[in-house]
Amino acid sequence: MTSEPLLRVDGLTARYGSVQVLHDVSLDVREGEMVALLGANGAGKTTLLRAVSRVVSTGGTLTLDGADLTRLDTIGAARAGIGHVPQGRGTFGELTVEENLRLGSMGRPGSLRGEAESDLERVHEMFPVLKEMRRRPAGALSGGQQQMLALGRALLARPRVLLVDEPSLGLAPRTTAELFEALAGIRASWSTAVLLAEQNARLSLRVADRAVVLARGGVARSCAASELSDEAELRAAYLGTTPVRTTAAKRGSAEPAPRDPGTAPRTDTDAEEASR
């Protein structure tokens, strides 16, 4: 393991107006690693990714391979190697699928210009539908296909760290599975690290090396993905508690997990999401 992580977030804070939504968030993403950023709706996942890609300004430390990211604007961060597939995809609906992909290639480092065509072919191999529909306006694609397009476009910029925000949102389970299969292969074949924000914890934990659980804008848990494969552990990480012993739970006499409003998800559905 190298000592300096590729992406380092340390003591990060962020606010919207007078409301602080990230509190002292620290996490690392190492070279070639996939880190799942989990947490209930409103926990701060999107804000954290936006902070890294410099869409929202922040306090604290943010470095890419030791270089200060906080001095950069969004374009500067992209040039430095931060790729971002935003929540809701952000493809250009009026442009064709191919034009969207070529826009991605324009963001690549000069030293990799020569590989743009072969990389485009690799995206087509990964998502054949993007080749089939290359002349169609992006707006005509289904939600799942647009997500594939957004991912392909981001990869064509050849990021060092790829931020992916809720790729499964609104997709059918089968499309989601296909997308996650592609995500699982990305690190090796594109030599990029990935920070994956997802509410679908179970699916993310299957493809990630490590997990960071956010609750109410702070880090509630940071560990190997495998440590959260146990349902009780995962639930506890979301609720900010220690796992309830199964035997006690079976008796039906277990104390309910403390619902500290500072750390608990807002609804039971969110906790359900955690164990989906």
Ligand SMILES: Nc1ncnc2c1ncn2[C@@H]1O[C@H](COP(=O)(O)OP(=O)(O)O)[C@@H](O)[C@H]1O
């Ligand atoms: N543009 C915004 N203006 C004001 N508050 C926002 C804005 N975007 C998000 N928030 C608030 O910040 C908190 C974190 O939101 P977000 O980062 O979107 O969480 P997540 O992605 O985990 O659902 C929430 O309380 C949300 O309501």
Ligand SMILES: [Mg+2]
């Ligand atoms: Mg979000």
